[in-house]
Amino acid sequence: MFLKRVLTILIFFFYLCSYAQDEIVANEYFKNGEFEKALSSYKRLFKDKPNNTNYLLKIVEIEQELELYKEAEQRLIKALETNKSPNLLVELGYNYQLQKDTINANKNYQKAIATLEQRPTNAYSIGRVFQNHSLLEEAIQAYTKAMQLQPSLNFNLQLARIYGEQSNIEKMFDSYLSFISANPTYLDTIKRYISEFITEDSDNEGNIILRKTLLKKIQQNPDLMWNEMLSWLFIQQKDYNKAFAQEKAIYKRQQESLDRVIELGFIAKNNKDYEMAISIFEYVVETSQEISTKLEAQLKIIELKTEIALPKDYNDIEKSYTSILEQYGKTPQTLNIQKSYAHFLAFYLEQPEEAISILKNTLKYNIPEIYLAEVKLELGDILVFQEKFNQALIYYTQIQRNLKNSPISQEARFRVAKASYYKGDFKWAESQLKILKASTSQLTANDALDLKLLISDNRAEDSTQTALKKYAKADLLAFQNKNKPAIAILNDILKAHKTEVIVPQALLKQAELFEKEHDYDSAKANYLRIIKDFKDSILLDNALYNLAELLNNTYNQPEEAKPYYETILFDHPDSIFYVEARKKFRKLRGDDIN
Template sequence: MKLKTNIRCLLLGLLLIVLIPQFSAGQAIQMDTNKLQLANQYYRDRDFEKAAMLYREIYETSGSDPYFNLYLNCLLELKDFTQAEAEIREQLKKRKNDAYLYVQWGFLLSQQGRDEEAAEKYEGALQVVPNNRNDYIRLASAFLGRQQYEFTRRVYQLGSEKLPSESFHYELARVYLYQRDYEQMFQAYLDLLEMDENNLGRVQSSMLTAFRMDVDNSLRDEFRTSLLRRIQQDPDVIAYNHLLIWLFIQEKRFSQALRQAIALDKRIGAGDANIASLARIAAGNDGVEEAIKAYDYLIEKGPSGEFFSEAHQGKMKMYYHRFIHFPEQNIAEETIRSQFEATFQVVGFHAETTSLVIDFAHFMAFFQHEIDSAMALLKTHMAVNGINALQRDQLKNELADIQVLKDDLWEAVLLYSQIIDANKNNPLGDEVKLKKAKLGYYMGNLSWAQAQLDVLKASTSKLIANDALELSIFISSNTALDTTEVPMQLFAKSDLYQFRQQDSLAWAVLDSIEAQYSYHSLLDDIYFRKAKTLIQRGEYQQAAGFLEKIRNGYAYDLLADDALFLLAELYEQKLNRVADAGELYKQMLTLYPGSIYVEEARERYRQLRGDMPVDKETLFFNEPEIN
């Protein structure tokens, strides 16, 4: 159903393109501009009777065929078939080789159930179409606008036969999509790529469109099979290998993508940029191990390599990411510290390493409690040659965070305010506005914080806007009916402790709220905070227990969908309860259809059910297929 809707929208656009008048630069046309605008407005409003009258007048004044076509289309929309057929017959006396008129005539007849006569007119269009590319495309668009896919295909095939120097692969592929002849579509796109490898971006864009229209997620598997077969048949077409790597990346199968990219680089060279790009993509999608392998490959090429420094920095960021987000690996702080120091011995301290310096300072302050050393590092780096204003403010942003850690909250407010004033029109400004609003929340100034958050809900950054909206709703939903703000202020204090990595203090405050305000609306939020704290510690089974409490006792509260999705992720990724995870993802689709997690839950459910590949190996994944 979704596929049909998408096709219908595309066809409407194609029909309008066919009907919109186009004139040569030297064509002299005299017409009433106001009348034309009014006719177009009537047409858009589907008031075809008034539009038909005006288009007829404009055509008689200008003599321009496109306006007659619009007039004729109005008659067809009005189902005035007698008048429409009379008009077509009259026009064919002047334009006997106008293939477009035959298409309209055929459509008119088909609307009356005269299918055999309609087919004759459609055949007539094929017989009279002039032998040039533009006319073939115009006729095909006319057929496509009338959903005559088979005749559309025949037009392009006729063009290919009559004009062997011209390519219609791209146009044919689109028709095959409408016909759901996917294998032919794949072949047409691959033929286009074989003809000119510069068409790679065009093919990728077209395949993304096809994948979005695929309701059962079967196209990727089918396309991969066709592509792998073509790679075996034509190993010299390097663009096929690039397309395969791209396809693996779309599926987030970074291990296979990297294997292919490295093999291709060993074969033809000049692959460093692609491997570096793949490493960045994997890093941004939790493909930590694959990103590290990609960076290692670039590092092995030596200091003369273009991406040597970037690879060292990227690899260190992945080590740090793994330390923070995978507590079950029990990575020692001393190990991370030595890795940071070793990395800086290679890459040095300069403008291009600013992001890594910020990570190192954060690690020292928040994990090793070396606050003075961390602040000194940030201040020293601000004076490095080549640092621009934005980088300096990013360093100052981390410095403000450390002031929050130090409990020097007003100094943090001052620094945040300076950054906001200097970055009013870029994402850093909105990011820091959110931090400043949260700081007001931590300090118990709930009304002021909510006012700032309400402004941020209009942020151009969707992530910041969503975070601001979430916290604003949280504050209002837990204070609106209360005569006291004390429970919320305590909860905010707990969040401040959590920000400072002071988990035991945060937990104690949550316990006190639960004990003193046992019937408060914050209880599900307390359970959710405790679950997230346990996840950060790697205590997944205990975290699942708190999420189950929310699932069973607070299924209609704001956090219900968050808790359900997080519980499903724990079952799938940490507790090896895959069947239970699949059932929870399924529940997300039915219980919370408006949740922001629905799309991801649907994809995860399909993966677990076996509809989509997760990490399936094939015999083509080894290097020989591109050697």
């Protein structure tokens, strides 16, 4: 009995395998355009399983490919005698349409749509079949009618996609917005879909239509979601002032959290719209009832003002720091402000001893080790600024010992290597950098790799490391915020070491410092020299991208920038700048966002 059962199972298993194999063969014939063979194979399969609608439709599709429309018509009519599926009515109508019989085609389409009167949910399948045959108007009719008959149904997502195919952007946006009105959790998904039809250009047709659609929604139904969407649109356009107006309107109605306003401030800052970012953080200071939020916003304002300040403005910035510390005191609550103030004193006012005194006082606070580590990192940096490298190493090493394997520990190890490099101990620096190549922090790993390559390449070429020592000195001066002396040393390298591997590195570093000093013509000349004379350098993509950015953003010469972005796309697909270069090149080329 057991043996008989096993035998039965095996026979059934082999039957299934054989049947599956036959279906694979039939499908391969179809994919390869061998329609007669495919038709014969699918007919055999359908004969064994006459209720399999997929086989029926595949046979119909093949007969249509072979222009056997009458055979397909009879097959569908016969199937409809037993199978009342409205999908078959659509298929029959499409078969008539292929024969240019639009009267019978439309007659069957309408029959299929009429079944929605009894079952509106049929629209899921009917609409999909219409779409599969590019019968977009009929699909719209089916989805729209179903929603009218049963308002709980929501086919706005399907409608939006159809309107997108028809390039009816206004109806597409309206459908997307209607969909998220009922399904707000899909807001981010819908933003992604909509983003394909808008650009950074506020005069782009898609941007104009979306703005008008949202304003209409706000008038008809003042839901804050529409304000959020409008703010998002303005952010895409980098119109942070208008986005700020929307965020203030949202906050005034909700009175819940300033998080969205703060996030906008950071977006403006990251896009270098410093004046707007300052205005946004000033609003946070004026509006927030939380001292910690006020303090963080005030700190951001000072740091942003420092970013754009000239030396004549430094006294006013220092007064801003001291004013806050007088108001709130030097306590753990103002730790970030004290740390930032110490950095400003050392690196901008060249008062490192006062800065160190402030930081050492904060080490007495009873606060978590991670916050103390941040203070020690700043202390180490200021000691490096003073060229007290051994004292700096004490603080960096403490961080590594107390917070092993953490990101800040990895960063501290990188600073150890950097300090060793600054003082000319290249062998020890290189040994530390080898360890950091496998850092869990990608940013630290990349920085470590760049510095390791700089050291190893130049140590291999020059046993005395004369040029590398000069470069390290220039690098230290740049770290100390002494850009002009750093530029002078790099100039000496370029004159005295014309054929060495360090030349493109010196050109790139000098160009970046020229940009900081607003000497854009000199920066441009350096980038062009790297591109022309050092085509095999690993820094070539840096020069290409930096030059493209300089031309595009500073010189406002997008056409001149375009070929440099393009070169990265075609010649440097592994570059870390590839993604940004592609995005900016497509925008400059005016690609159809669709």
